Amino acid sequence: DIGIRHPDLAGAYLAGVECDGATYHSSATARDRDKVREQVLRGLGWNIVRVWSTDWWFDLEGCTERLHASLAALLEESRRKQAEQQESEAAIHWDMGxxxxxxxxxxxxxxxxxxxxxxxxxxxxxxxxxxxxxxxxxxxxxxxxxxxxxxxxxxxxxTGGRYRLTDLTGFSTSPDQFYDFVYRGTLRSMVDAVIEQEGPLRDDVLAQRIARAHGWLRTGNKIRERIDLHLREFDRTEESSGSFLWKRGTVxxxxxxxxxxxxxxxxxxxxxxxxxxxxxxxxxxxxxxxxxxxxxxxxxxxxxxxxxxxxxxxxxxxxxxxxxxxxx
Structure with missing residues (x-):
C-alpha cells in the first residue's frame, strides 16, 4: 500500500508497507491472494513489511516504533551489502563491464x-x-x-558510416519514475534511439548509456532487468565479449x-x-x-x-x- 523510497539510491525503494485489516483477512480468498502477491513482490526484489490496523488503532506508538525498527534494519542491511559490493568491485579493474x-x-x-x-x-x-x-x-x-x-x-x-554516441539529452528523464509502469514509453524510446544510432552494440553498453542519462554511475541488476524488458524486439548475436543487439533483420x-x-x-x-x-x-x-x-x-x-x-x-x-x- 505504501512504498518507502531508499534514502541512498535514486529511483529505488527500501520496502513496501502493506496495511491489513482483520475484516479484510476474514476471507480465505483474500488471505490466499495476499500470499501470492507477497511472493510475487519478493520475487521482484521487494522487502515487505506488514502493519495491522488493529495494532495501529490500539497501540499507535508501539506500532510506529516497530515499523521504524523494521525499516532501519532493512536500511542497515542494504548499506552493508552496498559496502561489500563496492569493496569487491574496487579490487578489480573493469572496462565497460x-x-x-x-x-x-x-x-x-x-x-x-x-x-x-x-x-x-x-x-x-x-x-x-x-x-x-x-x-x-x-x-x-x-x-x-x-x-x-x-x-x-x-x-x-x-554501407559503413561513423560511430557516434547517442545524444539522450532531448529525453525528459525521471530517475524517480524509472521503475514505474507509466515510464515504459520513455525507456523504450531511449532504447530505440541508442540501437538506431549505435547498433549493433553490447546490451550492457546500452544499459550504461541509459543509466548515465539518468545520472547513475552504476548499472545494477534492477536497472538492467528494467531495460531488458524492452529488448525483445531486437536480434542478438552472442559473442565472447557479450551479447550484441541488432535491429531486427540486420544481422x-x-x-x-x-x-x-x-x-x-x-x-x-x-x-x-x-x-x-x-x-x-x-x-x-x-x-x-x-x-x-x-x-x-x-x-x-x-x-x-x-x-x-x-x-x-x-x-x-x-x-x-x-x-x-x-x-x-
Missing part, C-alpha cells in the same frame, strides 16, 4: 620504424581503437583502414567498420562486433600473410598495447574473415 587482463607491451622489433610501414598505425590510447579522422574525411588506405566494400564482393556488407557476417565520429566515440575491441573486425581483415587481406595477424590487425586499429583477451577476440575476427574469403 568486462574484466581487463594485464596487457603486454608490443615487442620492441614491432615498434621499430624501419622504413614505411605496410599499414600506417593510427595513434590512439591503449585498448581504444581507431582515433577519429578529420571532419569530412572518409576511411581510406591512407587512413590505415580501408572500407570493407573497397576489396569485398560480398553484397551482404552494408550479417561482415559489417563495414565504423570509424569514430570523435574521441569520445572510440570503442574498445570488446565493444566492436566481430562482423566489423572481420570486415577490416577482409578489406586488408595482406594481414593474413603477416607472422602475427592479430598483432598487425591491432596496430592497424591503433591499439598500442594488446591485452590477452583482446588478442583472442581479434583471432576470432581473423577466423571469420578467413572463412568468408575461402567461400568466395
Amino acid at each position: 568486462h574484466k581487463v587482463d594485464p596487457m603486454d607491451p608490443l615487442p620492441a622489433e614491432d615498434l621499430a620504424s624501419a622504413g614505411e610501414p605496410e599499414h600506417p598505425s593510427i595513434k590512439s590510447e591503449p585498448e581504444l581503437v581507431a582515433a577519429p579522422l578529420a571532419t569530412g574525411e572518409r576511411p581510406s588506405a591512407s587512413a590505415g583502414i580501408l572500407p570493407a566494400a573497397a576489396h569485398s564482393t560480398h553484397d551482404t556488407v552494408p 550479417v557476417d561482415l559489417l563495414d567498420y565504423r570509424m569514430p565520429f570523435d574521441a569520445d566515440a572510440r570503442r574498445s575491441i570488446a565493444d566492436i562486433p566481430i562482423a566489423e573486425l572481420a570486415a577490416v581483415v577482409v578489406a586488408n587481406e595482406d594481414i593474413l600473410e603477416q607472422s602475427d595477424p592479430a598483432l598487425d590487425l591491432a596496430r592497424l586499429l591503433g591499439v598500442e598495447r594488446l591485452a590477452a583477451i583482446s588478442r583472442s577476440r581479434l583471432d576470432e575476427a581473423i577466423d571469420r574473415a578467413q572463412r568468408n574469403l575461402a567461400s568466395t
